[in-house]
Amino acid sequence: xxxxxxxxxxxxxxxxxxxxxxxxxxxxxxxxxxxxxxxxxxxxxxxxxxxxxxxxxxxxxxxxxxxxxxxxxxxxxxxxxxxxxxxxxxxxxxxxxxxxxxxxxxxxxxxxxxxxxxxxxxxxxxxxxxxxxxxxxxxxxxxxxxxxxxxxxxxxxxxxxxxxxxxxxxxxxxxxxxxxxxxxxxxxxxxxxxxxxxxxxxxxxxxxxxxxxxxxxxxxxxxxxxxxxxxxxxxxxxxxxxxxxxxxxxxxxxxxxxxxxxxxxxxxxxxxxxxxxxxxxxxxxxxxxxxxxxxxxxxxxxxxxxxxxxxxxxxxxxxxxxxxxxxxxxxxxxxxxxxxxxxxxxxxx
Ligand code: 572
Ligand code: ZN
Numbered sequence: 001x002x003x004x005x006x007x008x009x010x011x012x013x014x015x016x017x018x019x020x021x022x023x024x025x026x027x028x029x030x031x032x033x034x035x036x037x038x039x040x041x042x043x044x045x046x047x048x049x050x051x052x053x054x055x056x057x058x059x060x061x062x063x064x065x066x067x068x069x070x071x072x073x074x075x076x077x078x079x080x081x082x083x084x085x086x087x088x089x090x091x092x093x094x095x096x097x098x099x100x101x102x103x104x105x106x107x108x109x110x111x112x113x114x115x116x117x118x119x120x121x122x123x124x125x126x127x128x129x130x131x132x133x134x135x136x137x138x139x140x141x142x143x144x145x146x147x148x149x150x151x152x153x154x155x156x157x158x159x160x161x162x163x164x165x166x167x168x169x170x171x172x173x174x175x176x177x178x179x180x181x182x183x184x185x186x187x188x189x190x191x192x193x194x195x196x197x198x199x200x201x202x203x204x205x206x207x208x209x210x211x212x213x214x215x216x217x218x219x220x221x222x223x224x225x226x227x228x229x230x231x232x233x234x235x236x237x238x239x240x241x242x243x244x245x246x247x248x249x250x251x252x253x254x255x256x257x258x259x260x261x262x263x264x265x266x267x268x269x270x271x272x273x274x275x276x277x278x279x280x281x282x283x284x285x286x287x288x289x290x291x292x293x294x295x296x297x298x299x300x301x302x303x304x305x306x307x308x309x310x311x312x313x314x315x316x317x318x319x320x321x322x323x324x325x326x327x328x329x330x331x332x333x334x335x336x337x338x339x340x341x342x343x344x345x346x347x348x349x
Contacts, residue, residue: 065125248272
């Protein structure tokens with residue numbers, strides 16, 4: 001067994017280091033994983049560049065990474081579901097299992113969740129990492145470890161579309177064509193949406209969205225949400241039934257309310273300012289439901305099936321690949337979006 005465990009550790013704002021840590025031992029219900037692929041998420045970049053997201057502050061060194069897949073190296077003594085050599089996607093949030101939310105199956109709302117790379121919990125952008133065996137999903141042979149890592153953001157899209165009630169024939173507006181907007185586009189199409197329109201403030205992202213199956217795109221060049229809602233209606237040939245808001249921008253949240261058909265739903269996926277001005281009476285009087293979203297729960301299996309069956313191609317999200325030793329270059333690429341970066345993937349093998 002190797003003794004080196006090179007790990008990408010954020011110490012504080014703008015202080016990312018590669019350091020060697022001990023190889024951990026799996027607990028009785030855990031597996032030791034040889035990490036394979038880890039995608040960089042916007043939150044990893046924020047912990048690096050800002051040292052915090054909201055109230056979650058990097059107060060002690062923390063290993064980054066939560067979009068990941070690896071290979072089982074060793075099983076804890078109670079583990080029967082996996083064996084050494086199994087390739088798995090890692091669901092990064094392990095809840096307490098006993099609180100009222102866990103018992104209802106809404107374990108994403110558990111207040112005592114361990115979540116990779118959310119302070120103070122270490123992530124898995126490293127060579128070796130231990131994780132609860134029942135939050136590791138075995139991958140079929142034909143699903144790659146890169147695809148396994150991408151089940152994490154894809155699960156956000158699947159959960160958002162479920163929260164929005166996206167179903168056969170839905171017309172859907174997705175606001176924001178970053179990685180999370182794009183996984184929502186993929187999930188919405190796979191879940192039966194007949195038309196998806198996607199918005200963004202950059203042409204390049206809209207071009208990618210179009211290549212990934214968007215039926216319509218709108219370049220946002222104004223803060224006038226009413227004007228944008230009118231534009232959406234014209235482009236889509238009617239107001240969308242559902243809006244999945246992935247930018248967090250005030251204009252976009254306002255667009256999502258004003259632009260959604262009466263009786264429809266807007267799901268708030270993106271996080272922007274803590275408080276925004278919204279046309280609440282418009283939403284109330286037209287029965288436009290405003291729904292929140294927090295990560296995902298029970299969505300990994302469906303996300304995997306969609307990828308394994310070929311209904312969703314997540315590989316198109318990956319624009320850049322780096323080795324763990326090149327973590328600084330990988331993070332810089334993710335931060336700047338240089339070269340049209342969408343999903344930057346790091347190989348830890
Ligand atoms: O892939 C899951 C994920 N969730 C994010 C961000 C990035 N990736 N969320 C937004 C930030 N919140 S949080 O509650 N927090 C920092 C823990 O503000 C979590 C969900
Ligand atoms: Zn993430």
